[in-house]
Amino acid sequence: MNFTPPRSSLINRLQKTQGGQPTYSPNLDTSLNEVRKIAQKRIQELFQHSIMDPRSPEVRQRARSLVLQILMDSDIDMPRPTQIAVAEEIVSDLLGYGPLEPYFNDPEVTEIKVNRYDCIMIEKHGKETKAEVTFRDEQHCRDILERMLAPTGRRIDLASPRVSARLPDGSRLMAHIPPVAVEGTTFSVRRFKKGLTAEDLIRSRMFNEETLDFLAKCVRGRLNLICSGGTSSGKTTVLNVMAGFIPEDESIITIEDPAELQLNHPNVRRWEARPAGVEGYGEITQRDLMADALRAAPKRIIVGEVRRGEAFDMLQAMNTGHDGSMTTLHANSAEEALNSRLVNMVQMADMGLPYEAIIGQIAGSVDLVAQICKDRTGRRRLDHIVEVVGTEVVNGRLVVAVNYLYRYDREKDTWVRTAREFARREKLAWQGIQVQY
Structure with missing residues (x-):
């Protein structure tokens, strides 16, 4: 699970200018990638013998606290709310479903469709809209797909470039990779509302x-x-x-x-x-x-x-x-x-x-x-x-x-x-x- 990506959508937002001046240091990309690497190593050490679900609220809270501590110990100058947002993104990357994580936590989302790594569509109330987030690149998209498949026992590779699986939360996943998917990894997740009467x-x-x-x-x-x-x-x-x-x-x-x-x-x-x-x-x-x-x-x-x-x-x-x-x-x-x-x-x-x-x-x-x-x-x-x-x-x-x-x-x-x-x-x-x- 190695992450050495180009800048994420959150980092792009952090780099926006205010009044013509950069809000943060031009070296923010490099600094946050270093934080990510340190956090990845510390989280793996912390949970390598744990039998808890890595996406459980308890594990995510502990990981979020760890990342926040790493951010505070670093020389990155950013306000507390921004630190929390950055920590949330890093934890979602390392333990969750990356940029898709918020949609798995939204009960109104019924479909998640990844057309390409940089094109994600979300369905709510029967209507599809383009998501504000994207994967960083094709490898990031593939990494998240592999993480989604890991607990299901299903696999996807060149020998089997398509897969249908039931995710732990009951959602249905259908995925394709090259050579079946011409422009890169594609997958859709159909989510079912629980407890409907x-x-x-x-x-x-x-x-x-x-x-x-x-x-x-x-x-x-x-x-x-x-x-x-x-x-x-x-x-x-x-x-x-x-x-x-x-x-x-x-x-x-x-x-x-x-x-x-x-x-x-x-x-x-x-x-x-x-x-x-x-x-x-x-x-x-x-x-x-x-x-x-x-x-x-x-x-x-x-x-x-x-x-x-x-x-x-x-x-x-x-x-x-x-x-x-x-x-x-x-x-x-x-x-x-x-x-x-x-x-x-x-x-x-x-x-x-x-x-x-x-x-x-x-x-x-x-x-x-x-x-x-x-x-x-x-x-x-x-x-x-x-x-x-x-x-x-x-x-x-x-x-x-x-x-x-x-x-x-x-x-x-x-x-x-x-x-x-x-x-x-x-x-x-x-x-x-x-x-x-």
Whole structure:
């Protein structure tokens, strides 16, 4: 972990002139780099045998105090507030995620995208803006990426120039380096808000009380649910909240790649797929975990996201005593999810099923699809809810038939019910669950 960089963004700010005169000595760069080297050595000595998380508040506070003492002992002339700012930057470089550290501490940041070492984009409230900070150079960017990957057990190098990993705080990292990344290291970090409740979704206008109450009753009534939508539309967030409506006496197994769900439920076994190791062995796929889950006797199976052949196993689970199972997938509409995306993914399982058999299996397994979207304002919201009501022939082609239950009305900025009756009302009524539909 060697840092001999050109000037940082903070040092640049410290070198700004006031009234035409330099605020600090022209040798500030050299002096602060010397402080950095001394601090690096002292911090390594202090924490080399420690089992504490280097990003924990306790470790950072001790390191910050150490750097401040080094600054005070040096001949650098700067006021106390500036010393604190400089110490914070040095500690973030040596123990944290460098210039990205403040964004990991900001609960409003949902995406961090590094397009190049000198171009970082931050997403807040659905809107992207360019960050004021940058990495010092390509090597600094790569050093921070390596530090982020270190506790995950994943690696990135010329032999494997791309990686997907779950960071210790639950964020999802996707990174690429040359030769895959043409202009240098790029990576994105998707962050998930923790502890979101149903009330939070209503408050943010992702749902209203009626639509969320309807889905909650369907979950308690053990209907199989798919949350579909585009990238970063909020599917995982919805799945987290929906799982909170599952009764506590029903066991759950979650299967993900990578793990993102943070279920507020006392009876959960969390499983995560993993890639092959350096030797090319040891890969465990979501399909492998699905096969294990069917033998592990859960009441419900939740697949974080189906992308390939595991869709076939998910449908099998929904049809073999695991009622109330849930998953997410990428699709532009509920009908596309059922009649295109799911069909394609089941075909990836190479089971040799004809198209008609796949359509029949989907129609017999899935009960509801909730389509989530991210509109032009950056707001994440429910777009529509459909119920699967069998199959039908459209233009000479067999498709999954759906009944639209709720649609978002843009003019009224609310969700409206359709006139058609909810076909599964009686199934819920047998369990003592009444829906006003």
